[in-house]
Structure formats: structure tokens, C-alpha cells
Amino acid sequence: MNHPSAFPVGNGVVDTRPRTAVQLQLNGMGDLVWHAQYFRCVAEQSQGGQVSLIVAPTTMARELVGHEPWVKEVIDFDRRPRRSERRKGRHSGLLGPLRFGAELAPRRFDRMVLFSDHPGRAIIACWRAGIRTILGFGDTWLQRQLLTKSPWISRYRGPAVAGYKDATAFSIAQGFCSAPIVPRISVRPDALERMRERLAPMQQPLHALAIGASESYKQWGESNFVELANRLASRGHGVLLVGGPAESQLAKDIQARVEPALRGLVAAMTDCTVAESVAALSLVRSCIGNDTGAVQFAAGVGTDAVVVLGPRPPLEHDPEHVHLLQAPRLADISAAEVEARVLAVLDQREMTRRNP
Structure with missing residues (x-):
């Protein structure tokens, strides 16, 4: 048992794989969905087949992946609370990395795997925690001086969203996987049971409208969602307005x-946990809406996600399930255009089902 983290697993077998922490710099729920499969790959090469996951509380990691067998624990990196919280994160400021490192030290990690393009603060925390193997992108000269020598990558600088691209290149370079992996998350069984019961009375086919948006420039708008709900309901389809507590009033306004004559086909769901939202999105035929976490949840569980993206960089992580609507301005995308894309996706799925 000379390895610093050697762990007996029975029958004289010792697990000498490194005790590993993985840190995600990005702080969105969709960001976590994009990275989860790569974190699982890291876990497969770590002690016990698990990793400790270090993420911002805003990723809602306990709800999204806390039940996954590869997750040993979720550790909050509390640096940038939401503005609405009106508080300072306990890991903010110049001394924040040292405080965080002191919290990590008792866990005696052998290595840290950093999915980050600005790893400076994390490196400081690692040194305070006594972690000497620190793997990262190595995109700059300075990073290569501070990180453990390993295969480096050059960050993606193309037209699409970079997070998934960088995670893919890094995971392949480090030998965690051999090819890109389409993002997937699993549904919590208890949440699925509750959502099956709740959605059972809804009209089929059922569509979820993801009405929330983390930023105002991503918001397609109340009037557009009203028109889309009317169009789908007039076809006899069910419509589920999905969001969090912050969207409860918006959902009521849309319903009103x-x-x-169509209101009986349109329901709101803004009172659920994130795990329940994921479960609900696994039960609908499509999820349509803003570029927000909900559409990433939907694609992550294999549901078609029609994203009203506007002029923003494209998402290229799941061409089979993520369908983009782009235009010079978000306001240029009409409800009629969205409806047409949704119906086309449904037709394509039905054709595939009949002719596998």
C-alpha cells in the first residue's frame, strides 16, 4: 500500500487509482449537463470509480447528478452567488482560494482535474490543500508552468459555443475517453414516478415550453409563447409551461x-425541483424555448429540444436532439416558424419509428 490513496476493496485487492476531485468553472445547469459524461469518464479512472465534484451552487449539481453512482460528493465552490442573493460568496475575494483550499485539505485528494480556461484561483486552492497533481487545459504559457505537465490543448475558438468543445478536447487529450461523447444525464427514479402521475391527465402529444431565461437577451417573450401555446393547443396537443419559481407569474400571464377554449390544454409547472423538471422533460414529446437549462435537460434525457436561439453562437453538442432556430435578431423568429420546426421534428421521429 505504498500509494498515498491505496484503498482495500476486499479479497486482497487494493484500489490504487487516485483520489480525484473534478472542478467545473462554468456555473450554469446546462454547462453541467454538457460536462457530466466526461466527469464520469474521469471517475472510471479514479479511486472507487467516483469523483468529488466541485461546482458553483448555481449548477444545481445535487439535483442533476447527485444520484449518479460516479459522484462521491458535491462540493460547493461559492464564489459568485446570484445577484438576487445580495451576498458575498465565502470563496470570493483575494483570500477566497486559500479558504477553499483549507476546506479541501482534510479530504487528501491525490489529483485535481480542472475543466477551466482560467484555473489560477483553483491552482492556488490546490496548493493550499496539498494537491500536487493538477491537470488542466494548458492553453497558455503560464498555465503550463503552474499545472502538472501533461498533454495540453488549444482552446476552441470557432463559431460555436466553446464549453463542450474544450471539455471534449481535454478529455481526449488526457485519455479519459477516445472520442466525443454526446451529453446525457439520467432521471431520478423517484422524481420520474411523481411526474408520471402528475402528467398523466395531460393531452398527448405533450410539449414543454421552457419559458425561463437567465438573461433578458435570451428571452423570446411572453407574447410569442402565448401564440405558440395557442397554435399547438389548437391542434389538440398538450402544452406544459416549464420554469422555476421565478417564472410562476410569467406562466400565469401566459395561461391567462x-x-x-384552449386553456384546458395548457398547464404550468413552476413549483418542481430540478430533478422533477428533468423527469417531466423525459416524458414530453418535445421541449421548446429559450436557450436555458431546461432545453439542455431535455436533450440530455433524449427528448427533442427546439431552441429559440436568435443570433447567438450555435450549440453543436447533440445534433440529433438539439434543433436550433437562428436569426439576426431573436425577435425575428416567429411562433409560426417555431411551430413548423416542431411539427417537422415530430414527423421525422414518426418516420424513423415506422422505418427504423
């Missing part, structure tokens, strides 16, 4: 503007 739906044509009276």
Missing part, C-alpha cells in the same frame, strides 16, 4: 392570454 391563451384562448379560453
Whole structure:
């Protein structure tokens, strides 16, 4: 048992794989979905087949992946709380990395795997925690001086969203996997059971409208969602307005503007946990809406996600399930255009089902 983290697993077998922490710099729920499969690959090469996952609380990691067998624990990196919280994160400021490193030290990690393009603060925390193997992108000269020598990558600088691209290149370079992996997450069984019961009365086919948006420039708008809900409901389809507590009033406003004869086909769901939202999105035929976490949840569980993206960089991580609507301005995308894309996706799925 000379390895610093050698761990007996029975029958004289010793697990000498490194005790590993993985840190994600990006702080969105969708960001975590994009990276989860690569974290699983790291876990397969780590002690016990697990990793400790270091993420911002805003990723909602316990709800999204806390039940996964490869997750040993979720550790909050509390640097940038939401503005609405009106507080300073305990890991903010010049001394924040040292405080965080002191919290990590008792866990005696053998290595840290950094999915980050600005790893400076994390490197400081690692040194305070006594972690001497620190793997990272190595995109700059300075990073290569501070990180453990290993295969480096050059960050993606193309037209698409970079997070998934960088995670893929890094994971392949480090030997965690041999090819790109399409993002997938699993559904919590208890949440799935609750959502099956809740959605059972809804009209089929059922579509989820992801009405939330983390930033105002991503918001397609109430009037557009009202028109889309009317269009789908007029076809006899069910419509589920999906969001968090912050979207409860928006959901009520949309429902109130739906044509009276169609309101029975339009329901709101803004009171669920993130795990329940994931489960609900696994039960609908499509998820349509803003570029937000919900559409990434949907694609992550194999549901078609139609994203009203506008002029923003394209998402290229799952061409089979992520369908983009782009235009010079978000306002240029009409409800009629979105409806047409949704119906085309449904037709394509039906054709595939009949002719596998």
C-alpha cells in the first residue's frame, strides 16, 4: 500500500487509482449537463470509480447528478452567488482560494482535474490543500508552468459555443475517453414516478415550453409563447409551461392570454425541483424555448429540444436532439416558424419509428 490513496476493496485487492476531485468553472445547469459524461469518464479512472465534484451552487449539481453512482460528493465552490442573493460568496475575494483550499485539505485528494480556461484561483486552492497533481487545459504559457505537465490543448475558438468543445478536447487529450461523447444525464427514479402521475391527465402529444431565461437577451417573450401555446393547443396537443419559481407569474400571464377554449390544454409547472423538471422533460414529446437549462435537460434525457436561439453562437453538442432556430435578431423568429420546426421534428421521429 505504498500509494498515498491505496484503498482495500476486499479479497486482497487494493484500489490504487487516485483520489480525484473534478472542478467545473462554468456555473450554469446546462454547462453541467454538457460536462457530466466526461466527469464520469474521469471517475472510471479514479479511486472507487467516483469523483468529488466541485461546482458553483448555481449548477444545481445535487439535483442533476447527485444520484449518479460516479459522484462521491458535491462540493460547493461559492464564489459568485446570484445577484438576487445580495451576498458575498465565502470563496470570493483575494483570500477566497486559500479558504477553499483549507476546506479541501482534510479530504487528501491525490489529483485535481480542472475543466477551466482560467484555473489560477483553483491552482492556488490546490496548493493550499496539498494537491500536487493538477491537470488542466494548458492553453497558455503560464498555465503550463503552474499545472502538472501533461498533454495540453488549444482552446476552441470557432463559431460555436466553446464549453463542450474544450471539455471534449481535454478529455481526449488526457485519455479519459477516445472520442466525443454526446451529453446525457439520467432521471431520478423517484422524481420520474411523481411526474408520471402528475402528467398523466395531460393531452398527448405533450410539449414543454421552457419559458425561463437567465438573461433578458435570451428571452423570446411572453407574447410569442402565448401564440405558440395557442397554435399547438389548437391542434389538440398538450402544452406544459416549464420554469422555476421565478417564472410562476410569467406562466400565469401566459395561461391567462391563451384562448379560453384552449386553456384546458395548457398547464404550468413552476413549483418542481430540478430533478422533477428533468423527469417531466423525459416524458414530453418535445421541449421548446429559450436557450436555458431546461432545453439542455431535455436533450440530455433524449427528448427533442427546439431552441429559440436568435443570433447567438450555435450549440453543436447533440445534433440529433438539439434543433436550433437562428436569426439576426431573436425577435425575428416567429411562433409560426417555431411551430413548423416542431411539427417537422415530430414527423421525422414518426418516420424513423415506422422505418427504423
